[in-house]
Amino acid sequence: MPFCISLTVNGVKRNIEFDDPRVTLLDLLRERLDLTGAKKGCDRGQCGACTVLVNGRRINSCLALALSHDGAEVLTIEGVAQGEALHPVQAAFIAHDGFQCGFCTPGQIMSAIGLINEGHAGDDPERIREAMSGNLCRCAAYIGIVEAVQDAQKAIAEAGRRDAA
Amino acid sequence: MTLEILPQASPHIRHGSNIGQPLTRRDGVLKVTGRARYAADNHPPGMLYAVLAVSSIARGRVKSLNVEAAKSHKGVVDVMTSVNRPKLAQDPDEKSNPFMFRLDLLQNDRVRYANQPIAVVIAESLEAATEGAALLAPQYEAEPARVGLDGAESFVPPGVGVGGPAEIRKGDVEAGLDAATKRIDATYETPSQYHNAMEPHAIVAAWDGDRLSIDTPSQGLAMARGRIAGLFGLSPENIHIRSPFLGGGFGSKGLISGPQILGVLAAKLVGRPVKLVLRRDQMYGPVGHRPPTRQRLRIGVDGEGRLTALDHRAKTASSTFDDFFEAAADISHTLYASPAIATSHEAVRIDIGTPLFMRAPGEATGSIALESAIDEAAAACGLDPLAFRVRNYAEVEPISGKPFSSKALRECYAQGAERFGWARRPLAPRQMRDKDGFLVGWGVGTATFPALMFHAEARAIIRRDGTGLVESGAHDMGQGAWTALAQIAADGLALDLDQIEFRAGSSDLPDAGIAGGSAHTATAGMAIHSAGADAIAKLAELATRDERSPLYGAGNAGLVARNGRLRRRDDESRSESYAEILARAGLGEIEGRGASAADPAAQSTYAMHAHGAVFAEVKVDPDLGQIRATRLVGAFAAGRVINPRLVRSQYHGGMIWGVSFALNEQAIIDRRSGRVMNADLAEYHVPVNADIVSIEALLVHEDDPYVNALGVKGVGEIGVTGAAGAVANAVWHATGMRVRRFPIKLEDVLTPAG
Amino acid sequence: MNTFDYVRPSTVPDAVAAAAAPGSAYLASGTNLLDLMKVGVARPDRLVDITHIAGLDRIERLPDGGLRIGALVRNADLAHDPDFARSYPAVAEALLSGASAQLRNAATIGGNLLQRPRCAYFYDPFSACNKRAPGSGCDALHGENRLHAVLGWSPSCIAVHPSDFCVPLIALDAFVEIEGRNGRREISLDALHLLPGDTPERETALEPGDLIVALRLPARAAVFAGHARYLKLRERTSYAFAVVSAAAALEMEDGAIRQARLALGGVAAKPWRARAAEESLAGERPGEAIFRRAAEAALADAKPSGDNAFKIELARRIVVRALALAAAGTPARLPALPGSPFSSAPGALHDA
Known part of the structure; x- marks a missing residue:
């Protein structure tokens, strides 16, 4: 795999390898990390269904290149509840x-x-x-x-x- | 004791503690934690990604596709075109019933609308498939596109809506207009609209020999399965479709669409599971839309403010290759009393994808025109528009003369007006300003939607431990079927909700019909309730025939089922639990079956409709024309309410669709190419959070003994009707400017300079 | 999206060297570039990711009292920077009227200056567009052009510049610092964006490899802080591009306008500075008549490029309103609906 980034996803630091520079953060989460909570409604930053927190801030993950977010902390909907206790x-x-x-x-x-x-x-x-x-x-x-x-x-x-x- | 002395199941039916409760959604935790799995969230092992290539012309043929370029892109596995697409057992252009819409499945090189699928690229990654599709660089032989309501020769369609006649008349409209003291003759235009559910159409398809496993959102699982079975020559039992959650449908997922079938074909071509998800722009073509209309309304009013004639003529557009004709004028059949009513439709065939049912199809488009025209008539008479509507209240259905099965519209008008503060409304327009100088206007519109019933089946099982299992292939597209139908299921079995397991959203469950026509709760609910009653009747038979049961011989008195026990109606201290009855009978479970269908006798006797009154306030910047709908109150009567929390949400959503209809949404179609130039969510405007300030829905009590045994009418679509007109009328009241082309734009309401 | 080389320089000179090759594009947050790549309008061979270059994300007060804003400062961070918002409130309001909270959290100042037009024909690789494919024609010209340019357009391009941020910036004489192959230079923001003329493909004065490293606001621009507003008409209350917009800033002295600044958005291929209008206001006491006169001056050269004649009168009116709002004074707190006529901040001079 030619690309490797380090991401802390829902509190867990992981090194992620992938083979394509085009992968967006949203597609990385959904298609490669099985975190399908964030949704793709438009893929163009026009609907907000893909919103996640990156370094504590909400952004549209569909318009974020995964490669560019090396070292980032990502919080998705899957990481919000504390066990069975809802946020x-x-x-x-x-x-x-x-x-x-x-x-x-x-x-x-x-x-x-x-x-x-x-x-x-x-x-x-x-x-x-x-x-x-x-x-x-x-x-x-x-x-x-x-x-x-x-x-x-x-x-x-x-x-x-x-x-x- | 024999079964016949248990007169059907009715003595045992109990409407109890579950129906009517404002329970929160049972699927709520799954949805707020991201664990609710929508179709595109599935990822079977070995799955490939399929991406559509769609046409950028509206009419002509595909001359060439650069398949080699696509195939040589790293990761691309195959390209499916009309040349190598797997054979189908049925021609996608075959149409053997009105609900069988023609599909574009690469059957040839013809292009009949923009965004029509012309190839599918299948790749190891989404990125590769997407780029592969771009590399196809299609070359076309383009023909001039026929665009818009004047784009082709007009004709009278063979039928409108779901097969209704294109023209209906009662009385003599021309005589009525001649006799009138005031007349309105106005033409309104509504644009093409696209459903734009937040979830794009998606499918994950996997073949295993001649068995097919599918995850795809569907508002009609049994019909989808039947359609796929026909196209692929499969037995329906070999097809399993899972659709536990739809990310919205609004009609666009009622019938399986061409792109979904293309996903199945792609999986067949490559012999691996395939996921195909539409891009947002690809939803502007092959998955239906609300067609544009031009509607001329002529209204005559006598000196007493009563209608003498109502003539509603609608022109609409369909595709060149299939029949869907928006029944926009039919709204005038049911709302206002008039001795003469005529409705008619004409249509053109243009180079667009076939239009389809979109939330309140016909009713929404017709309503905004009719409610505007009624408002214009009231103004012409110098009458308050609410008083005018009440004066023309239809005591029987105007077009048919049938009595209404129930109609609490008068109460809706009264309660809505009271809550809104309508009495303080000045009659003349352009009288109100807020403290910041904005023009303020108040408008009203009447809401209506037919109370429909389709056919459904359901199964209810009482288990050995006394708990229940209820199965229905029902669909939750957000309206709350997981919750409301479970409430009905629990009541059908006379159990607490937490005592039952409710299964839905899968094609291997009993056919629950289609989640459309605002009929799903009534249709699936009746089948579910009947199934529960059937199970209880069987249980009652066991108990009353068993000498060891305290209920032995109680059949004449009848039994009451409550909280998991059967009790004698005449002596409730004599009772027995479901578990005890089953245990003694040595049964692991007992199964009941239920079915539902409209009652033809009741339908031929009664007109069945839900009603409502929507009141709207808008503010308009007098200089700059920007408009905001600041307050809506809707009062609705739709029979029995299963879950008021969910029903309110349906009304809120519907009313906001009405706001959107009046002020926001519109496909902008290039007049030359016939292409939608705002095929996205940035420029195709639907309301955002800041557009909605205050929305209230009042649930007006209404008992309806005729629509169905549950007394349920539908609530999913009615909110759009009435609301759109109310907002448009409020804009007139704020500005004094009557805009007849929707959506109303800021330049339409600019105060003239000087 | 085509595939591309991805490089991540850690210094500005490395970035400039990497981006000077043909087919290169700078990637900041990507909120515009990735979108353009997804629809196939931009197909760069190489992305030069500048987000890991240290030092470009600072907001600094300069010794002369001006403000220097690094190109990688995020829109939201700038808008909510208390010092900035106090000194240049109309710019903060414009920033917050644009896009959505998520996009403002990601989008960078430098990227915002270089936003591409929203013209549907530009954004569609299958339409004729001289900007995208020089010489191919302009499908917007006789197409669906209700929201297109009324000032500064040419038959070869009628697109408008979509930025809100740039409108007050241009009114306040902002300038940009550019690092290029020949070192660093500064140009006024007004000189950055070009009108289409016969070369609509040239949108800016940037040369290959040029990197905007900072935006500067002069100290004197803060004199308008007490009377500065941005107003934006939209087809919905939020999350929409401007139909027309205006930034107005006044320096008041003894109840009269000492000097005025005025710019329009959504009317031309660049944020439109209305200098003649500004001059007409100097020395006058604020009032409807002189605002209207300024509006006439601002739109004197306007002509419709299609079905958009209404925008000319609308632009005049928004000028009048923006000036009136500015004269009434900058609100102590940014309005709940920034830039909206429906903001709760009073001060509108409506007709009777």
Whole structure:
């Protein structure tokens, strides 16, 4: 294999060999690492279904060349829950019915986690809507998605306070 | 005691604690953890990747393909063209029933629409297959494309929608118009739209001799299996299709599409499992769309504000090689009372892929035109558009004169208006501004969709331990079948939901019909419920005939099934658990079967429709024309609600499709080449999160004893209707400008300069 | 996507040397380049990945008070940099009005300056496009061109520049630092992008191997910080390219406009600086009439290139609105919907 990169995927560092420079991060995850949670909806950065966190930031993995991400830390939807315990964003998506078909959901959830990490939106629903606009949902579960982000953000903040206390 | 004194299963049916509960989705954890496996997530050993090459002309023939260039690209295993495509048992252009659409399966070198598959490249990697397809560099002999509603000679189609007549009339429309004191004569245009489910059509196909294993999203497993069996000359039992999750369908996955079959052919050609996934741009052609329409509406109104005539004429487009004719005008059959109604359709055949059912096919396109025209009529009469609709309320179905099986539309109008605050709406347009100076407008639209039923079967098993297993080849495309049908299944067996295992989404389960026409919950649900009732009836027979059972001889009184026990109806202290009954009978399990179908007697007597009222607020920048739908309230009556949480989500989604219809989505088709120039998700605009500010759905109570025993109508499509018109009417109310070409664009509502 | 050589230099000179060969392309985050490669519009033989070059991702205050932004700074990081957002709020607003959060997290400043047009005929290898294939013709000219150029176009190309970021930058006299085979040079951003003329294939003043290493904003551009806005019309509320956009920046003194800066987006093959309009505003007190006069000046040379005459009046109106918003003052916090007329920040001067 002519190409080898080192990636930390969902907390596990791995050396990954592959034979083609064209492989995107999304296709690497889906077709070569059996991490099929991230979805390919457009393959052109136009829908957000492929959103993952790279070095803590949400990006479209379909427009990321795998080779260029040598040394990166990648978090995918598969690495979000702690065992059987769902991440607060995941739980909130279920509680608020923030999805229907579920295809865009891994991207929505990764984007929501990214948004909360960024910390720019606060609890303002208008800012959350804007910040989640890179994730299309053709089922149009947008109302539930915004409610889920608000709720999860609260839950995370409360958990943080408890930890601090 | 004999079975006949258990009059059918009805004494044992219980509508209990599962139906009606707002349960969260049972597939929720799988979906939020990424463990829900969609078709393209499968990867059998030895799998190859297939990528389509599609035509970049709309009409002509493929002169040549550089197969050698593709094959010499590293990793490419084979190229499938019309020359080497494996033989089929059936001509893809054969059509023996209206639901059998002609497919493009490389049967020749003809090109009949842009993005038609013209070759398939199969390779060891997705990257190689993709580049291989690009290297084919097709050369064409192009012919002039016929484009748009004026692109060819018009004709009256043989049938519209699912075989309805193209023209229907009741009364004398011209006389009604002559007698009117106010008349509306307006023409509306709707664009081509594409389903654009988030999940592109995908298939993973693996042959094992004459057996075929398939992962592909399907809204109609049994029909898909039958179609594949016919094309390949296989016995349907030899084909196994798994479709546990669809990443959205909206009609585009109702019938198996050409590209999916090409995946099966590719696997056959190379003798290895193959995955074929459409690129987003490839979804603008071979997998259906909502065709464009031009609709002329003429409405006459008398001095009392009552319709004297309603004439709705629609022109639409179909492909040159198949028949799908959007029944846009038929919406005018059911909504508003008028002594004279005429609807008619004409069509052109142009060089596009065959249009197909797309969420509320016919109803959505017709609704935005009808609701706009009704609004124009109300304005012409100086009447509030809601009051005008109520004044023309149809007490019986206008076109047929049949009574409605149920119709709580009046309550929808009232509850929706109350919630929205409609009473504060000024009559004249362009009266409202918000604090920032934006024009504000309020509009209303009536929603309607027929309550359909198809045929389905189901199996219910009560196991030795008293738990249940219910099987139905049903489809969850996001509407929530995994949850709602399981709720029905649990009630059918009178068990708690966690006491049953529910299996669906696989072609080896009983045929659940098609998830379309908003009929799946009613259709599959009735079969499931009947299967449960059948199992319980068999169990009851065992118990009541067994002297050792406390239920012995209770057949006359009837039994009640509840929480896994059968009880005497007249003395519930006498009961026995399912497990006890089975154990004593020495049975491992007992199986019930159920089927469902529309009741022809009820259907010939009653008109069956769901209804709703949608109220919309928009804000418009008066100088710059940008529009935002800021608030929608929809009130819907659709019979019994199985799961209000899921139903609300369906209404929300439908209403947002209505917003999109009015303000956003449109295929931009090059007038010369017939190609879609925005075949992506960046320029084909569907609403994003920031477009949707506030959406509320009210569930209006409605009992319907006739649609089916569960009293369920459909909720999946009705939200689109009404909402699109409500938004368009709100734009008029905000700006005073009536835009009749959709979607409404910012330049349409610019206040004139000066 | 064609296959390619992949090189990953660790210094700028190595990168320039590697990219000078014909068929080479620089890869930063790839949000535009990979997209173009996927549709077959770009088919480079060699990708020179510059993302591992150290030192190109810094935002530095210069001794003269200006700001130097490394080419690899990500859009989101720049927009949220407090010092930057305070000094150049219209640029931050433009950045945040573009694309999506995910794309802004990935996309780089240097890449943004070099975004390719969104013209559907350019983006489609099967259409005639003089920009993509010189001499092949322009299918946009008599095609679906509702959103095409109204200024500076030629019959050989009517595409518009898609960037939001560049619009306020050009208004603020930004310039770029370029490292090339003959060393480092600086050019104004206004000189970077070229109008199509007869050579639409030449989009920028860059030579083979040239690498934009930094963007600089002059210290004097911060004088507009209190009165600077970016406004963008879209066909949906977010995640869409501009129909037309405008950046307006005013330096106010005793209630009058000391100097004005104005640029338009979505109207031409380059971000469009409206100097005549700026001059017409100098010394005036803000008001609808003088804003309208400035708008007329800005669009004086506009003419439709197809079904897009409406864009001319729309561009005039967005100029008026952007100036009015700028005159009303930069909001203390960026609006919830950056660049949108529906942003919650008041200040609009609507008609009656």
